[in-house]
Amino acid sequence: MSERDYELDNIYMEFILENYRNPKNYGSMDNPTVERSGSNPLCGDEITIYLRIENNRIVDVRFTGRGCAISQASASILTEMIKGKDLDYVKGLKEEDLLSALGIELSPARLKCAFLSYRVLKDSVSGF
Amino acid sequence: MSERDYELDNIYMEFILENYRNPKNYGSMDNPTVERSGSNPLCGDEITIYLRIENNRIVDVRFTGRGCAISQASASILTEMIKGKDLDYVKGLKEEDLLSALGIELSPARLKCAFLSYRVLKDSVSGF
Amino acid sequence: MVNDSILDVKRIREDFPILRRRINNKRPVYLDSTATTQKPRAVIDAIVNYYENYNANVHRGIYRLSEEATDLYEKSRKNIGNFIGAREDSIVFVRNTTEALNLIAYSYGNLLREGDEILTTIMEHHSNIVPWQFLSRKGVKLVFADINPDGTLNMDDFIGKINKRTRIVTVTHVSNVLGTINDVEEIGKIAHDQGAVFIVDGAQSVPHMPVDVRRINADFLAFSGHKMLGPMGIGVLYGRKDILESMDPFMGGGEMISEVHTYGSKWAEVPLKFEAGTPNVEGAVGLSAAVDYLRSLGMDNVRGHEKYLVSYALERLGSIEDIQIYGPKDPEKRGGVISFNFRNIRSERIHEQLRKEGIMIHPHDVATILDMDSVMVRSGHHCAQPLMERLDVPATSRASFYIYNDRDDVDALYDAIGKVRGVLRI
Amino acid sequence: MVNDSILDVKRIREDFPILRRRINNKRPVYLDSTATTQKPRAVIDAIVNYYENYNANVHRGIYRLSEEATDLYEKSRKNIGNFIGAREDSIVFVRNTTEALNLIAYSYGNLLREGDEILTTIMEHHSNIVPWQFLSRKGVKLVFADINPDGTLNMDDFIGKINKRTRIVTVTHVSNVLGTINDVEEIGKIAHDQGAVFIVDGAQSVPHMPVDVRRINADFLAFSGHKMLGPMGIGVLYGRKDILESMDPFMGGGEMISEVHTYGSKWAEVPLKFEAGTPNVEGAVGLSAAVDYLRSLGMDNVRGHEKYLVSYALERLGSIEDIQIYGPKDPEKRGGVISFNFRNIRSERIHEQLRKEGIMIHPHDVATILDMDSVMVRSGHHCAQPLMERLDVPATSRASFYIYNDRDDVDALYDAIGKVRGVLRI
Numbered sequence A, B: 001m002s003e004r005d006y007e008l009d010n011i012y013m014e015f016i017l018e019n020y021r022n023p024k025n026y027g028s029m030d031n032p033t034v035e036r037s038g039s040n041p042l043c044g045d046e047i048t049i050y051l052r053i054e055n056n057r058i059v060d061v062r063f064t065g066r067g068c069a070i071s072q073a074s075a076s077i078l079t080e081m082i083k084g085k086d087l088d089y090v091k092g093l094k095e096e097d098l099l100s101a102l103g104i105e106l107s108p109a110r111l112k113c114a115f116l117s118y119r120v121l122k123d124s125v126s127g128f
Numbered sequence C, D: 001m002v003n004d005s006i007l008d009v010k011r012i013r014e015d016f017p018i019l020r021r022r023i024n025n026k027r028p029v030y031l032d033s034t035a036t037t038q039k040p041r042a043v044i045d046a047i048v049n050y051y052e053n054y055n056a057n058v059h060r061g062i063y064r065l066s067e068e069a070t071d072l073y074e075k076s077r078k079n080i081g082n083f084i085g086a087r088e089d090s091i092v093f094v095r096n097t098t099e100a101l102n103l104i105a106y107s108y109g110n111l112l113r114e115g116d117e118i119l120t121t122i123m124e125h126h127s128n129i130v131p132w133q134f135l136s137r138k139g140v141k142l143v144f145a146d147i148n149p150d151g152t153l154n155m156d157d158f159i160g161k162i163n164k165r166t167r168i169v170t171v172t173h174v175s176n177v178l179g180t181i182n183d184v185e186e187i188g189k190i191a192h193d194q195g196a197v198f199i200v201d202g203a204q205s206v207p208h209m210p211v212d213v214r215r216i217n218a219d220f221l222a223f224s225g226h227k228m229l230g231p232m233g234i235g236v237l238y239g240r241k242d243i244l245e246s247m248d249p250f251m252g253g254g255e256m257i258s259e260v261h262t263y264g265s266k267w268a269e270v271p272l273k274f275e276a277g278t279p280n281v282e283g284a285v286g287l288s289a290a291v292d293y294l295r296s297l298g299m300d301n302v303r304g305h306e307k308y309l310v311s312y313a314l315e316r317l318g319s320i321e322d323i324q325i326y327g328p329k330d331p332e333k334r335g336g337v338i339s340f341n342f343r344n345i346r347s348e349r350i351h352e353q354l355r356k357e358g359i360m361i362h363p364h365d366v367a368t369i370l371d372m373d374s375v376m377v378r379s380g381h382h383c384a385q386p387l388m389e390r391l392d393v394p395a396t397s398r399a400s401f402y403i404y405n406d407r408d409d410v411d412a413l414y415d416a417i418g419k420v421r422g423v424l425r426i
């Protein structure tokens, strides 16, 4: 049993915090093509994602939510990643892609927070 | 936690063994006043006690059974103790009386064997 | 205030090997004893001694080793029973509080019928909610008594909800979130007046204060070894003997039978009737050693120490404007548990739309940031989601104290909380 | 026959602290591993290390200590699953085999209806009988397949008793009395052909031979940690994932939920759905260390060693005229368990009426007398009363072997048996 090397101080990097305090694409959307919500009942994190899709392209994306810095920053970063991209890109997106965009290492418990928006996004495009 | 001082070699004393191999009062009885059986399902010991009671006195007693040396010797010794005694004596009989008649120290598991005949006897006089 | 606790915490800490560990070069400030406690050397040694010298299966062995193991197991039962004022024949060993409550729900629950009611409170742990929800399949209704704004039980509401259909009243002695100490003696009286059976969830009381089953009018009392210095995997269900005898067994198998035939079986005497399969002898022996350790400190002193610590913590944390504390303010009415949250923040530095609603710093971030200083608090719903809904929060942070905590730990907590907004730059 | 076991027992013995103990100045000859095994230093150390360095509650904690404990717990699950060829998400931690079988009886049993049948065998342990008898309340019928005179399962009888109403077939892999190794692969095929679910009681196989859930066609496999060098209080239920998912939970409480509301709850994913309350992390970590220890010996070697010992024991005990041995004579078909009895004695020295019937020296006396030489065997019904009735004996003596036993132990057993009639002077 070796002690794991946690780099906890790393997770609140300025990039994450900036996306937490001033999330991109924050807010709701009138008449979205699709709107999906999800939550992590174990910690109470909530995310709603709104997509406007035209010609298989995400022409606009917004989200609202509440929760920890990781879940909210992750939603902000994820929405930035997909804005203007076509659906194939979104469908091909892997968890690792989001993780490397976040640029931090997370413990298993916090990974669930980071992936909440990812789950909701995947859910929202599954019908297309 | 101190080791208990088991005197195991003691329990197969000649007195016990003699009562095991050549039990007193062994055998069934025709037309007993009362006949009772009991068993210890955990080890399969079985004892049946037959009493002839006249004027509140045990004028005759017999037993049959199968089981370990302790349970069978104990039945033999117990029947000797009560033969000819009146019912009050039998009802007043304590577990310790039987134990001191046996003259050996027993572990909790083996105490159950020793007391099987005692239980059956108490049961058989309970209606009088 | 001087550091005048009744317990000699410095000396006590030396008994706990894990407290010597350094995490990121910092001493551990363990404030999660409500979830599970650390183990003193005496308990670890009892486990080792058991396996090195006495290990055997119990109850059936004729050889000395097995008799010794049986003896240790049954003496542990007696010792632990004694600790709560109960005879050994009303002590059933289980895995934990959860299993104890499920055992009652299955075995006593069998006797309930459609239309019967079970009265509990909104501050219960999931372990004292979900097993009773299972009974709704057969039409048994689960009713929740509310709390007052200060986090104490609303007795008017409770009394208003008890009635002739109430067959079971089941209440936590101490809330694992609010810290509230319920007046179980009084609640027991009310339950019995209605002819209901009274169950006390003692998971957070037995470890922290003197508890006597006779005094609190409990028909059943459930608690966990791991929350009171003992090993994991062992817990206790105390049950009034005549009630235990009237109940069907819970699990079937070895130990709990007196006779098995192909067509049916007869049960062993209480308490063995409820202990199916090879028991956790190690756990019983370890918990007995834990009870000895607690007894040597004195449960009055344990309670006194926690009252002292929680007063100090209420005072210090209460002085932080940002922080909201849940539960009663009076240390007499609460155990050594403090749940708290940051109040909504409307900092200039946050997104204008968020600013309108305010940001609540999430307890997970609080816990992570506190952990940077090796201050370990729990954060989440604490297995009390109905209470979270009632308090209208997604989660809380929770610090809890035990015999190895001291004012230093409260100070470390205070200091670490002070860093949270800085780390988040909010 | 030379002492040519595959295992280096001398070295192995040094790993077991309890074997250094002297009882009445004699070295312990522990022949009761079927009831529970002794623990190697590696397992005791794993427990101590856990409590001294990693102890915390799992799954909910955000701080590092709790994450480390969670990590250890889940790695143990994976390691133990791997040992039986199963993925970690089909491994449920329970207390012991008994709880595992009760879990199935309650949760899968819920799906059974009046008229359904459960087929088992007459050689089962009570743990694989009593839980199914509980289902007779709802009109489910329990059917017992018989054995052949040599103690093997009577396959004709078994096949004759399976039919379209058979919903569950549950069979012990190895009998704890007869030693019989059942052909579970074949039995599983027959069960599946009838559309029945197949449960294997692995309490006496997983510790003693290579077992792969895929090879034996098991939908469920139950076993106990304490019978395979692990701590008490931990056991395993393997279940096919899709079946586990279709089942209702067993106990309710913390850990096993995803959401709790006052009006109802949602369950966590398998396997957590079946693990209510604080789990026995110590037990999981200890069992994982036991699995590592066994793996380092090689399960083929463990099996080979026991085959070697049981052959030797059959040969030696078989040479004593007084002794009757139960179960298959072929070591290929049996595990390292030998049950025996003295034949009826018609000695001149006993009461004439007793002489007619013959005296059977009771297994309790045998065990007590063997124990004088520190030879520890079990005696009694071995939690298999229906089998005792079938064999028409009140009880048997039973010697069982494991990795720390050697020819010396068999010799000590032989010698001690030789003294029994002398001690009783019969």
Ligand SMILES: Cc1ncc(COP(=O)(O)O)c(C=O)c1O
Binding pocket: C254, C276, C277, C278, C279, D034, D035, D096, D097, D098, D099, D125, D127, D128, D172, D174, D175, D176, D201, D203, D204, D224, D383
């Ligand atoms: C074949 C068999 N099944 C089940 C059990 C029950 O195991 P436990 O008491 O650990 O639940 C045993 C233990 O004796 C056994 O030998």
Ligand SMILES: Cc1ncc(COP(=O)(O)O)c(C=O)c1O
Binding pocket: C034, C035, C096, C097, C098, C099, C125, C127, C128, C172, C174, C175, C176, C201, C203, C204, C224, C383, D254, D276, D277, D278, D279
């Ligand atoms: C009040 C209360 N009840 C029940 C439990 C459940 O205890 P366990 O997980 O040991 O079964 C807890 C533990 O968190 C608790 O605090």
